[in-house]
Amino acid sequence: MEDDQIIELYFQRKQQGLAETQQKYGKYLQTITYRILGSNEDAEECVNDTLHQVWNRIPPERPSVFRMFLAKFARNCAINRYRALHAAKRGGGEASVALEELEECIAGKSDPEQSALSEELSSSIRGFVRALPAKEGDIFLRRYFFTENVKEIAEKYGISPNNVSVVLNRTRKKLREHLLRENLL
């Protein structure tokens, strides 16, 4: 079924919309959440939570890119779950490594007013990613949005893992400079 048709089912408040979403994107969302959580059970629960959230958001929202709309919710849900599990010293997954990598962008700084910053930070990050050269931006998002590991990214791009690491390293440095320049660090 086409995405537009599925969205229409949500607007008509038909549960079939959920079933169609599950059928079409269930595995895809499971992949995203699994990467972050590293556990099939947790990942599956996150997918269910995602569908629940989507049901509550559409309507009134009408996503322009349904697949990415779902991906964002799934990722968000998985991160929240990761935090909860992490606090209880459980779980792992690729997110732990991704977070360690991102630490270097903010090393040596802390900001107690971070909650006030979050919106500004999001806006700044959006601009940063948009301004990156296409390939660099794509690889950055594959790593830090989709949480794919370096080897996976390398395979998809047909380049060496080392090459991917170099690109990511360079981008993280740029991000740090960008954040400094924007007074976010």
Next chain:
Amino acid sequence: MKAEDLYDSIGTVDEDLLERSEQRGKEGEENEGSSKKLRLTPRRKMLIAAAAVLLVCGIVALVAGIFRKKTDDPLNPENDPILKKYVLAGVSMPQPGEPKYEDYPETEEGEKALLDARNAWYKATEKRFALLSQYGEDKAYAAVDQFTFRSMKAFLSGRRGQNKVYSPINIYLLLGMLAESTAGNSREQLLSLAGVDSLEDMRSLSKALWNRLYRDSRNEKCILGASMWLNKDAFDKYNQDTLERLASEYYASSFSGKMGSNAYSEAFQQWLNNMTGGMLGDSIKDMKLEKDKLLVLATTIYFVEQWGKPFYEGDTRDATFHAEDGDKTVPFMHEDGTGAYYRGERFVAVRKSLVYSGVWLILPNEGVCMDELMYDLDLADLLSRDSVDRDYADIHMDIPKFDIKDDPNLIEALKALGVTDIFDPLAADFSPLSGVGAYVDEAKHSVRVQMDEEGVKAAALTEVGIEASLLPANEEEIYITFDRPFLFIVQGDYGELPLFAGVVEDP
């Protein structure tokens, strides 16, 4: 701030970028992905679109057959009901389209098959792109750049007050086909203009350029086309080897029909329209295959790409443009952003990025004549990219939307560039094509370029433009208003190759 905050913030990145990231495989290469969304319809995605048709008509005798495998490629003339009546051999893209998600079942086996298919496709793409690296990118760019700087004078000078536009790469690829069809001094003149040493060199370069530039994806289109229209009454007059080489090395489809017949002309027009997205309908409708023609060669380019950062439609305002024949009020687009600029002695240029490519917008200083600019070595530097010391600044730009068309006189331009023999019945040497004496009696180059604020929100600056845009060398702010005639150069292949160049005199 914690790393988690950053990780969270990355989750707010715009969906179009996420989609691109997920669907994109290799640098510069995309194809139809898994989605069939309305927002991707051509009209909406078009930010800049341009098309060109170039055809050269030779005289006297005729024909042959080139044989290539039929495929599902929609642009292959063998799949068009009108064209297939005349096609001898339809040439398809040497690489099939990117495997689509929806063609594979969402089972373990299906996903594995999809992954395998996509990996194979990436490898094929890499191989295709590598042709230019094997040839030598620096050498290739140098040849095309010198041709562009030389040819700009011929195509964009004079005719004051008129919009002027041409496609350097379209003409360059035709030079290769002509060189392949000629010998002696006729060929030498063509190779000299192309800046290559030998026919073999030209052949390798043309093929490599073709493979590097050809793109057909949701976000970018750079469709190149080539064809040979043969006279069936002179079928035994053609040199089969040359026709086969034009097919294999220049991707030229071949057709055979009765020159002078309406049906054959209609098929010709159909092919041109198919290959230029219907953008040049007005020019194409008058193009006929006259009965005295031995052969017609045609090359086309159709280019569509979105701005990296679209102009906001709500900022578009009517303002005054100072044209040659007086002031006029036209809609101006507005943008505030950071970007690359270059200040020559006689002009200021700012770069506006497309998703994968880019456009240089060049405004001559007050009092500098546009023709003067065509001889400006700073402009040559700008084209040659490496030697240019670009700066980055906050740029506040106002520029009119435009949709310009031009049919520059190709014969006069090529003659001015030193290609004369092929137009002279006594001097032309088309012996590799046919034993019958032939020369070029007609040549046409039609180009149209549209630029406006439309386009989906997909963005990234090009590799060159962005590295430093994040690290501005200074805090300079540039206010630039393109309210008098200006020059533009559209560059494909991540901003490396000049696809279109034009002067906007009357937006």
